[in-house]
Amino acid sequence: MTKRHAAATATALTLALTVAACSSGGDGADSSATSATTVSHIHGLGLDPSDQRLYVATHEGVYTPGADGDPQLVGDSKDDFMGFTVAGDKTFYASGHPTSGGNKGLIKSTDAGRTWTSLSLSGESDFHALEHAHGTVYGYDATNALLRTTKDGTTWKDGAKLEALDIAVSPNNPRLVLATTAEGVARSNDGGRTFTKGKQPVLAFLSWKAKDALYGIDTEGALNRSSDDGATWTKVSTVPGGQPQALTAIGADHVLAATQDGVYESKDGGRTFTKRLAVESSGGH
Structure with missing residues (x-):
């Protein structure tokens, strides 16, 4: 595959996932969750370690379950939160687009998403x-097709140029970074400065919380697990609800996955899932 073809294919994979995930529909809905807030797209998931509360980053703000279990907007921002990760108790990092347009760069919240502070690269970068x-914060800068890292949130080290959709960092080795590409999972052994060519399987999203529990989900919702740093993969199950939109491992056997009709949770290594929050996708990006 030529470099140009690889880049075009990666872009096509990204667009296909985005369009499919943002379309309406889905299957395998849990009848126990009947109400849902409609959003365009879910971009990220996380649990606050302080209270295990679920947070869902979407095209129209960050949501959490309210007193009645329905999605409730956190704070008053309805910006597009593209990249999102929980760093500690009530401490989140994110990126995306303001409702007025442009790029947010890297932003941080220390009150569980109620308010946000701009740290760096505002107007320059959109971390997907x-x-x-x-x-360290590892970010895939989709604006510049670049892997970047920062320890203080303001000073960045630029890594490899690549067309990717998601990244995952080994919990035991800060130099081992994986990225999902159109060719498969690409590997970096130098902290993201260089990546190998992607190898099968082709996965959409990755998440890596425990050394022997690397998870990946493909475009059809098939959840795979690797216990050898991504050298081999085993299919565990298919997450209900249609096209995948986000994946976050909380622990070795605790996994969150977002699909078209909501957020699903597994506490048995991905073998079975229950719906944690009903959030329907309906058009847009």
């Missing part, structure tokens, strides 16, 4: 994937 590990 963010991970916090080893005291």
